[in-house]
Amino acid sequence: MTLDQYRPQAQRIMQPAINLVRRAGITPDALTVGSFIVSALAGIAFYLGGVVSGTILVALNAAFDALDGALAREMGIAGAHGDFLDHVIDRYADIFIITGIFAGGAAPWQIGVFALTGVLMSSYLGTQAQAVGVGRFYGGILGRADRLLLIIIAGALTVMVPVEICGLNYLGWLLVIFGTLGHYTAIQRFIHVWREIGKQ
Template sequence: MTLDQFRPHVQGIVQPVVDLARKIGITPNGLSLASFLVSILAGIAFYAGGVALGVVMVAFNAVFDALDGALARDMGVAGLRGDFLDHVIDRYADIFIITGIFAGGAASWPIGVFALTGVLMSSYLGTQAQAVGVGRFYGGLLGRADRLVLIIIAGTLTVLIPGEIYGLNYLGWLLVIFGVLGHYTAFQRFVHVWRRIEKE
């Protein structure tokens, strides 16, 4: 279950925005850069205790991240450089956002590192599959789109219903979930790729 698999099906929804972006001269790399900048702002906001602002910035990151590839395909300029840039920015965005959440006090640093390594390893294995000739594989329980939506939900709940459950607020517990499901997703992707390699 990852929302990433539904990306091809939302083209009709984002197309009007893509058309507007083309009309006013926005480029795919410009959107990628914008997604990078708002992820930095999200991390700073979470660190400073501005959870509401952090949630808004994460939402912008999700929108820009969805639009850059769609715009590149629409303009016929999708290529390896843009794809490479997008993945690098996504990983740094993950680092800024998650680090901001736990450094801001939502969870202890061991939980934060557990969450961050789970997220990074699941993403790494998704693309490493292509490096060994199997092709990218983004299956498993927790994809990037899932994480962004969950951060928005947990952050909103933290603002609207403040409080703690066994010492952690919603964002803190979300990091625990990211750690568990992130590493499990990495394991799922590893098994899938390993089996595909054996067949070749």
């Protein structure tokens, strides 16, 4: 199961930050747009070889991504517009960050495309379940929160323990994991949705 199952606990942990941004007059949509900006900057940073800055920006993306929905729920304004905007920007964020990592030389483009398609397909099937009337489904082995945490860990290890295994550093191997587990998660979600459709 993914880290998404711990959303209620995360909400309680983030409450001080939620209160702070709310007092500052920052809106959920502003946080969502902020996550888009920092994800684009993270991709550029990784592309230019700035693993430290890229990793920090991914951490900021994760923080903004967690705060926008939590703030919307806190304010009682969570709705379809914000949810739609959040999902669109999350997919662009995935594209920026993963493309930046492999285009920056952490892995060959073939591995990068494998990772990117795995991530996008697993995310697509999570929301497509809702489109066919089953209800949104985020089960499976690898969710977005998991990916962001793993990128932060791999980025830190790449800086602190700069070694390569079979020509790939930690970020490069992470893309292999993203591709493998991403497609596996997509298959898990497909099977779940297919079975649920059969029950209708």
